[in-house]
Amino acid sequence: MEGDPTLRLRVCDLNCWAIRYLSKRRQERVRLIGDMLRREGFDLVLLQEVWSEQDYSDLKTKLRSCYPFSHYFRSGVIGSGLCVFCRFPILDTLLYQYSLNGYPYMLQHGDWFCGKSVGLIIVKISGIVFNVYVTHLHAEYCREKDAYLPHRLVQAWELAQFIRHTSKAADVVLLGGDLNMHPEDVGIRLLRGWTGLWDAFTEATRFEGCEDGCTLVPNNCFTIKTELLPFPLGIRIDYILYKAISSFTVKCEELKTTMGTAPGMDIPFSDHEAVMATLHIQRQGQAAGAHLGTTELTLVDVVTEARTQVGVGLRAAQQQRYSMGRMAVLALLLLLLQAAAALGALAGGQPFPKLSFSLLAFLAMGVLLLTTGLHLFHTMEVKMLQGTEEQMWMALRALQEQP
Amino acid sequence: MEGDPTLRLRVCDLNCWAIRYLSKRRQERVRLIGDMLRREGFDLVLLQEVWSEQDYSDLKTKLRSCYPFSHYFRSGVIGSGLCVFCRFPILDTLLYQYSLNGYPYMLQHGDWFCGKSVGLIIVKISGIVFNVYVTHLHAEYCREKDAYLPHRLVQAWELAQFIRHTSKAADVVLLGGDLNMHPEDVGIRLLRGWTGLWDAFTEATRFEGCEDGCTLVPNNCFTIKTELLPFPLGIRIDYILYKAISSFTVKCEELKTTMGTAPGMDIPFSDHEAVMATLHIQRQGQAAGAHLGTTELTLVDVVTEARTQVGVGLRAAQQQRYSMGRMAVLALLLLLLQAAAALGALAGGQPFPKLSFSLLAFLAMGVLLLTTGLHLFHTMEVKMLQGTEEQMWMALRALQEQP
Numbered sequence: 001m002e003g004d005p006t007l008r009l010r011v012c013d014l015n016c017w018a019i020r021y022l023s024k025r026r027q028e029r030v031r032l033i034g035d036m037l038r039r040e041g042f043d044l045v046l047l048q049e050v051w052s053e054q055d056y057s058d059l060k061t062k063l064r065s066c067y068p069f070s071h072y073f074r075s076g077v078i079g080s081g082l083c084v085f086c087r088f089p090i091l092d093t094l095l096y097q098y099s100l101n102g103y104p105y106m107l108q109h110g111d112w113f114c115g116k117s118v119g120l121i122i123v124k125i126s127g128i129v130f131n132v133y134v135t136h137l138h139a140e141y142c143r144e145k146d147a148y149l150p151h152r153l154v155q156a157w158e159l160a161q162f163i164r165h166t167s168k169a170a171d172v173v174l175l176g177g178d179l180n181m182h183p184e185d186v187g188i189r190l191l192r193g194w195t196g197l198w199d200a201f202t203e204a205t206r207f208e209g210c211e212d213g214c215t216l217v218p219n220n221c222f223t224i225k226t227e228l229l230p231f232p233l234g235i236r237i238d239y240i241l242y243k244a245i246s247s248f249t250v251k252c253e254e255l256k257t258t259m260g261t262a263p264g265m266d267i268p269f270s271d272h273e274a275v276m277a278t279l280h281i282q283r284q285g286q287a288a289g290a291h292l293g294t295t296e297l298t299l300v301d302v303v304t305e306a307r308t309q310v311g312v313g314l315r316a317a318q319q320q321r322y323s324m325g326r327m328a329v330l331a332l333l334l335l336l337l338q339a340a341a342a343l344g345a346l347a348g349g350q351p352f353p354k355l356s357f358s359l360l361a362f363l364a365m366g367v368l369l370l371t372t373g374l375h376l377f378h379t380m381e382v383k384m385l386q387g388t389e390e391q392m393w394m395a396l397r398a399l400q401e402q403p
Numbered sequence: 404m405e406g407d408p409t410l411r412l413r414v415c416d417l418n419c420w421a422i423r424y425l426s427k428r429r430q431e432r433v434r435l436i437g438d439m440l441r442r443e444g445f446d447l448v449l450l451q452e453v454w455s456e457q458d459y460s461d462l463k464t465k466l467r468s469c470y471p472f473s474h475y476f477r478s479g480v481i482g483s484g485l486c487v488f489c490r491f492p493i494l495d496t497l498l499y500q501y502s503l504n505g506y507p508y509m510l511q512h513g514d515w516f517c518g519k520s521v522g523l524i525i526v527k528i529s530g531i532v533f534n535v536y537v538t539h540l541h542a543e544y545c546r547e548k549d550a551y552l553p554h555r556l557v558q559a560w561e562l563a564q565f566i567r568h569t570s571k572a573a574d575v576v577l578l579g580g581d582l583n584m585h586p587e588d589v590g591i592r593l594l595r596g597w598t599g600l601w602d603a604f605t606e607a608t609r610f611e612g613c614e615d616g617c618t619l620v621p622n623n624c625f626t627i628k629t630e631l632l633p634f635p636l637g638i639r640i641d642y643i644l645y646k647a648i649s650s651f652t653v654k655c656e657e658l659k660t661t662m663g664t665a666p667g668m669d670i671p672f673s674d675h676e677a678v679m680a681t682l683h684i685q686r687q688g689q690a691a692g693a694h695l696g697t698t699e700l701t702l703v704d705v706v707t708e709a710r711t712q713v714g715v716g717l718r719a720a721q722q723q724r725y726s727m728g729r730m731a732v733l734a735l736l737l738l739l740l741q742a743a744a745a746l747g748a749l750a751g752g753q754p755f756p757k758l759s760f761s762l763l764a765f766l767a768m769g770v771l772l773l774t775t776g777l778h779l780f781h782t783m784e785v786k787m788l789q790g791t792e793e794q795m796w797m798a799l800r801a802l803q804e805q806p
Binding site: 073074075076077079090091092093094095096097099113115120161162164165166168169354355358359362365376379380383384386387390391394398 | 476477478479480482493494495496497498499500502516518523564565567568569571572757758761762765768769779782783786787789790793794797801
């Protein structure tokens with residue numbers, strides 16, 4: 001409609017890599033990030049991997065004048081690492097913790113302890129209701145043999161479902177985060193297809209930044225060069241996605257990524273590059289309708305592909321559950337056998353090697369406890385994978401039944 | 404509007420008490436429940452404590468002709484126990500698992516293993532969109548000293564938030580479930596106040612059933628009589644709640660509960676009584692608006708009261724986290740001390756009591772592992788209680804800022 005107000009919104013998304021004791025020059029970088037955010041004066045800032053609440057508090061204090069509203073999403077043992085800074089009042093928040101997120105025994109990867117989640121904040125700017133989502137999905141440690149792919153797909157599916165179910169009263173949906181997926185990966189296609197979100201990078205009128213919009217680049221001194229060997233330009237895993245739901249249109253006027261070191265410093269802000277979008281939101285005469293980013297025909301293929309991968313994960317989880325259960329039973333049998341032998345020896349007044357017996361019992365008990373715990377864990381994993389498979393099947397049926 | 408269609412919806416809610424190996428005469432009762440549901444031909448059936456997927460499958464097979472659509476919500480080690488049977492197509496589903504749900508070491512209570520959740524199904528009947536929620540909150544084992552109150556309050560809050568955020572495009576919201584709270588408890592007041600849901604029992608034009616609408620009654624042969632001693636009539640903890648969101652009105656024409664034994668049998672359907680409501684839904688000229696069940700002034704009091712209880716839980720969790728951390732450090736010190744003593748003795752060539760040494764080391768290692776695990780668990784608990792406290796504080800601020 002002519003004369004209707006238009007809104008220009010500047011959004012920044014950054015994975016801050018601020019793991020206490022582990023991330024290099026963390027405090028210095030958090031200070032630099034704070035300085036940059038204050039200088040740039042975005043409307044909305046979506047951060048990931050702010051694992052320390054102290055870092056969040058420091059940022060909050062520093063940014064109070066330019067971003068008076070903020071929220072930190074708590075979850076898991078370490079936290080979700082997600083937080084939001086905003087120039088406008090945050091009306092409401094909600095956190096959804098993904099049902100699967102790696103394995104507690106993969107200590108070297110540590111994702112399980114982070115309680116990976118999606119956080120939602122609701123903001124009203126110039127009368128337009130924004131549902132803003134920030135998330136961080138499970139990392140990919142080995143692309144060739146990605147053991148976490150089923151978990152990441154469950155997360156992508158839960159993220160898409162959460163957005164669909166919670167955004168029905170919104171005018172505009174924004175999602176920012178480190179999705180740990182390349183643009184052509186099945187998870188991204190699933191997320192975009194199932195929610196109808198658009199990728200700010202591919203839609204941007206102007207782009208300025210790392211080639212191909214990459215956010216994990218070999219030039220960054222904190223990235224692990226060997227991991228990026230197959231990708232000489234780097235990879236794009238941090239996104240700003242958007243869509244208009246009611247009678248609005250959203251266009252991405254400009255997309256930028258940070259490049260190289262922070263101004264006047266010898267280090268970059270993080271091991272990831274920040275993604276910065278300028279969005280142009282305008283009211284239009286008619287409702288935009290639920291126009292999806294992909295056609296329904298493609299969507300059927302994408303959901304089928306994702307469901308197959310979830311099925312692969314399901315069979316692996318079932319196998320693991322079975323192995324753990326079998327090992328627990330064996331440990332229990334060993335313990336019982338030992339008890340019987342010890343009792344027999346004691347009753348017969350015969351000497352028996354007490355030390356090695358107790359050490360063996362110690363070992364068997366340890367194995368029993370551990371494998372029982374893991375059996376329970378994999379039982380949960382199986383349930384969640386089955387649940388997702390079934391939901392995807394329901395989605396496929398609904399898609400196929402559509403005229 | 405004159406001439407607009409009205410809809411009469413018959414809803415049934417029942418906690419089935421179908422725990423494999425533990426619930427008395429389970430299979431017989433599941434059969435009886437199936438027979439009753441088939442006979443009554445409700446429009447919508449919300450069940451809890453269907454822990455065995457086999458029981459669900461049996462019910463599904465039996466009820467296929469009268470309830471062609473159904474959904475089982477999977478979560479946790481054992482499952483969520485939640486399922487829905489429906490005469491109308493289920494368009495979409497979503498599961499939200501509560502972030503707190505008791506303690507894994509409280510094996511005798513077992514709630515933690517159930518992955519207590521709220522399940523959502525979306526159904527469209529005569530053009531009216533229904534968001535139907537089914538849930539089961541943490542049990543109350545001791546009313547005088549209810550250690551689980553903070554967890555149940557967090558669940559009630561998350562349930563309310565989940566309903567608010569996911570129901571914005573619905574015409575009518577229905578919630579059925581075993582809320583494990585008495586009608587005047589702070590959790591129920593919080594849930595009703597924050598969502599604007601109405602209680603079918605108090606709103607019903609006609610009522611027929613156990614006195615005061617109780618659903619856990621001393622007359623039921625499966626209830627534990629001593630637990631109900633302070634409540635001679637029983638207690639009401641199973642609910643059907645509802646509200647209209649858009650231009651509809653919902654009225655409860657009739658509410659019934661089951662009483663006594665199943666027809667022609669010597670046992671009731673479950674240890675809980677079923678709640679059965681006949682709802683009358685009619686389109687009206689104007690939008691009903693977000694009229695809350697309580698005034699905003701009362702709501703401030705309710706949220707404040709709930710927040711105080713969550714605060715009590717938070718301090719207890721912090722205390723537990725501290726105790727577990729301290730115990731873990733002590734166990735580690737003991738292990739180090741033992742290692743030093745053993746090495747000293749070995750180096751000096753002196754004999755030392757190997758058996759008692761290894762047993763003590765075994766004990767210390769066990770304590771170290773256990774307390775570290777519990778320390779991590781209580782850290783998560785603290786985070787979630789803090790998160791809820793903060794969300795409630797945000798809600799209070801929003802309520803107080805309203806003109």
